[in-house]
Amino acid sequence: DAGVIQSPRHEVTEMGQEVTLRCKPISGHNSLFWYRQTMMRGLELLIYFNNNVPIDDSGMPEDRFSAKMPNASFSTLKIQPSEPRDSAVYFCASSLWGYGYTFGSGTRLTVV
Amino acid sequence: ILNVEQSPQSLHVQEGDSTNFTCSFPSSNFYALHWYRWETAKSPEALFVMTLNGDEKKKGRISATLNTKEGYSYLYIKGSQPEDSATYLCAFMDGGFKTIFGAGTRLFVKA
Numbered sequence: 001d002a003g004v005i006q007s008p009r010h011e012v013t014e015m016g017q018e019v020t021l022r023c024k025p026i027s028g029h030n031s032l033f034w035y036r037q038t039m040m041r042g043l044e045l046l047i048y049f050n051n052n053v054p055i056d057d058s059g060m061p062e063d064r065f066s067a068k069m070p071n072a073s074f075s076t077l078k079i080q081p082s083e084p085r086d087s088a089v090y091f092c093a094s095s096l097w098g099y100g101y102t103f104g105s106g107t108r109l110t111v112v
Numbered sequence: 113i114l115n116v117e118q119s120p121q122s123l124h125v126q127e128g129d130s131t132n133f134t135c136s137f138p139s140s141n142f143y144a145l146h147w148y149r150w151e152t153a154k155s156p157e158a159l160f161v162m163t164l165n166g167d168e169k170k171k172g173r174i175s176a177t178l179n180t181k182e183g184y185s186y187l188y189i190k191g192s193q194p195e196d197s198a199t200y201l202c203a204f205m206d207g208g209f210k211t212i213f214g215a216g217t218r219l220f221v222k223a
Contacts, residue, residue, distance in 0.1 A: 031209055043156075043201065043213040056210050091155065098144055098209045103155035 006092050006104035013111055018080040021107045024073055025094030033101065034067055034077050035091040043091070049075065061086075082111045116204045118214035125192050126222055132188045133217040135202030139183035146203040147176055147187055150216065156201055159187075192221040 005024040013019050025032045033048040047057040049069045057067070064083070069075040079086055087110050093101040117136045125131050137145065144163045148156040160169040165180040173190045189196055199216040 033211065035213075042215040045211060045213070048209065048211070050209060055208065093156075098205050098211070100146060100158040100161045101148075101156070101203075101211075102158070105155055 004092055004094050004102050004104035006090075006107050008107060009105060010108045011110070013082055013109070015083055015111055016081045017111075018078065019082045019086075019109060019111075021077040021090050021092075021109070023075045023077070023092030023104060025075070025092070026102055027073065029094035029096050029102075030072075031095045031098060032069060032075050033093045033095075034075070035093065037089045037091060037106070046077070046090075079109075082109075084111045087111050116202060116212050116214040118200075118202055118217050120217060121215070122218040122220070124220045124222065127192060127194060129192050129221075130188065130190045131192055131219065132186050133200060133219075135185045135187070135204075135214055137183050137185070137202070137204035137214075138206075139181060141206045141208075142180045142183075142204070143207045143209070144205040145178055145180075145185050146205065146211070147185070148201040148203065150199040150201055152198075159200075187217075189219070192219070194221045194223045197221045 007022045031050050034046040036044050046059045047067045052069045067077045089106045089108050091106045093103045095101045119134050147159040150156040160176045162178040167178040169176050176187045178185045199218045201216045203211050203213045205211045
């Protein structure tokens with residue numbers, strides 16, 4: 001298995017633009033999590049899905065953020081419109097019934 | 113509000129020293145406690161998943177213990193090596209699979 005695949009690895013965008021981050025979890029895993037890493041807050045849980053259903057999105061900063069999981073092999077995290085304070089590394093992770101996470105390589109987002 | 117705390121925030125040791133860190137977590141609605149090792153510019157890598165009170169796990173020179181009743185876990189590294197330098201994260205998972213990470217303990221091992 002190739003592990004959790006995230007794309008793009010790096011994204012630089014201008015303030016106000018829409019940004020879409022993508023994640024392909026490990027085949028067979030039933031939980032998917034989106035995290036954001038910043039120097040100030042460390043690793044923050046944004047949203048997680050069980051069996052493609054969003055369970056808890058209380059960590060999503062505001063309405064500009066949205067996440068979808070249309071099927072078991074794909075999820076997106078969208079920011080519209082993006083702001084400089086959204087600059088961070090965004091990680092996707094998947095697990096099977098919570099038994100340990102496998103993290104993707106992350107997407108480093110820079111909003112200028 | 114779920115609160116996961118790790119201490120110390122950072123630790124500087126000499127090669128060969130043994131060290132340990134603490135993770136404190138809520139003692140209610142416990143499902144699992146995870147430990148991860150996170151090297152700079154890489155993704156967190158799972159070390160242990162612990163589910164039962166009194167659990168002890170070991171992987172080479174690294175071991176961990178779990179006390180779910182009082183809400184803490186210890187991670188031990190015996191005979192630290194420079195390659196052990198990393199951030200060690202713990203994560204509390206509740207019965208609904210919601211997982212909250214601590215801020216981590218940053219370990220620096222000097223040769």
